[in-house]
Amino acid sequence: MPGSHDYQILRFGTLVALLITLFIAGCGKGSDQILSDLAAQAVVSRPAAASAMVKAQAEGSIKFSEAMDLAFEKLEAGEDATAFCGAVLDFGYQIRNDLPQSGEFLIFYRRMGQLAARSAQLAYEKGRLNEARSLVLAGPKRWQDESYWRAYPNHDALASIILFQTGEHREAIGRLQERVIPAPIVLETLDKLRSAPRKPAKNVKDPG
Secondary structure (H helix, E strand, O other), rough: OHHHHHHHHHHHHHHHHHHHHHHHHHHOOOOHHHHHHHHHHHHOHHHHHHHHHHHHHHOOOOHHHHHHHHHHHHHOOOOHHHHHHHHHHHHHOHHHHHHHOHHHHHHHHHHHHHHHHHHHHHHHOOOOOHHHHHHOOOOOHOHHHHHHHHHHHHHHHHHHHHHHHOOOHHHHHHHHHOOOOOHHHHHHHHHHHHHHHOOOOOOOOOOO
16 A cells, blocks of 8 residues: 555654653652652751752652651651651741641641651650750641640640750740640649759750
8 A cells, every 4th residue: 555654654653752752751750759769868968858858849849748648658657767757847847938828727737746746756765865856846837836735735745855855944844834724744744844853955956
């Protein structure tokens, strides 16, 4: 049939072009791989990983929600992922003005607070007090309101215990005294901290 040879060449050329396009697309890293690489980077440098996350989000490569999801997945899998959790929380703080601000995102911010709580608890249990201090109140301040502390009194107590043990005695006690309706664990912690011996401050600052 006349022209059939040219038609076959055209089809072959189109197929080759399609395969090349698919190959090039496949060479680009997806968000899962990017976040996996950033998790590894966080072990070496939490600040560098956080900055890289900000850049990756600006480029449209990752989303903050994806980073937070992975951080929780790692904790739930039993991984010692405190460095990555810290980088994610620092990432959230750095882009705080770009995060949703309306009231219907209460769960979103509470989840961020719980990431701070769980990662700080893990660091504290492993004896890494300075790291626990850098985690327990990390992320945007938006999640740290009275309603959050009322909903999660264990986190409230943990925060003050960690602050007290890093030498921030006045802050540790004062923040619990501000509670309008203190939970039993908050009152118990407050009593213990008031009578506990003071330790010298260790100059551990809240990154937020």
